[in-house]
Amino acid sequence: MLKKITLTTGLNSAVFKLAKQSLTSVTIAKIVGLSPSSVARILYRNFQRPRRVAALPEHLCFDEFKSVAKSYSFIAIDAKNHNLVSILDNRLSKSICAYFENRYSLAERSAVKSVVIDLNVNYQFFSRRLFPNAEIIIERFHIVQLVHQAFDQLRVTLLKRQGDKHNRVYKALKINWRLFHKDTEKAIVQKHNISEALTNI
Template sequence: MNSMSQDQSTRLLLQIKDKNITHLRVSDTKRDALRVYGTLSYKLNVCPYCAQRQVVCNGHKTVYVRLPNVSERTVILILRKQRFRCKACGKTSIAQTPVVRRQHQISENTRHAIDKTLIEDRTMRSIADQYNVSTNSVSRRILALGKQTMPAYDGLPQTLCIDEFRSTSNQMSFITIDGQKHDIITILPGRQTNEIKQFFLNHYSLKNREQVTQVVMDLNAQYQTFIHCLFPNAKLIVDNFHLVQMALRALNQTRVQLMKKYHPNTPEYWVLKSY
């Protein structure tokens, strides 16, 4: 295999799309990890600090980047990054690549793979071992994702829809969504009255809660006791789903009671039983 085809095969295998990374070479001389050597270089015309056009190449800096595993083997990219120096201001800079963030050692593909794994029921230790990173790195990804998905408690919609659902370990949880946009407002692990009240009282001001004019819910008497306390301007609305569900349940109970009045051998019994 010539050097060009080997470079292309390595690029496809490791999902390295940056064309500025060249001279890829795989070394399998050690048992612990696959080592991939490459060079990152490109032409830099303007200094990022002083904007002068007096930039020259000034050697290389070698960095070690953790890539996603291949066939359960750890993969380390040993990358020679081009160093630049500006003759005008004297400052230096290093070539950058979308493969890995500036001053990071974990590739973007590895970070995305860790993010996908976080939805699984696994320990941080097992995830860290799989991707050859520390548990602190996994913990930092959890914190970073948490900040990205943290809701902004700066207002409430006019229509709130509330309900309960069965979540983990057969536990009943509480959910609230925007009645117009269908966006999730919050999901609480429990459905206790005090837990729900404390969430809205601690996260939303009275002015925010007064914006709610409709609360759509089922006929759960528990929620009716504190809805007006939390949302003083809201009207309670029973959603259509629970109304239809109640009607079907009542109709089915009536059908069964009527069916039991007939002998099992009669046509009336089998007609009522079939429907």
């Protein structure tokens, strides 16, 4: 019996250490030789979702994450101290609205000053409904991500226009793709690598 307890304690410790490395439950399960459901049980058996926090933070962050299989869950946190406000099993607008409307009065929700969200249009709609006085802020990460994608699309378009894959323009755009994703201060150091070639486009 003691051996079994020791083994279980060791497995639990291994699961938690791997989870801190941001590995998925499937990956952790393969490493320690358990099923994904057993890993999830170890990680969340003592976790109790709060029905509601004592007071809604003035600044909220909304996002989603892949939770089970290919399903996405909704998460809300305090934008200042990153404390958990709620986790919902799905990201449906009706579920999110029901959660906040059934647990927090209009006066409490009206005290929220800002809500940080991604580019999900549904989040904008229900955020305005739930928090009438809150400023809706688009998280800058997603804006930067869109800019990166636009740069990549332009770079690929210019590449396709080059008939000769051995010319300087093609090589500069192909090899130095990371340059388009760097901060201006860092990119300027490498700018001379492609500036001359790009003038011929």
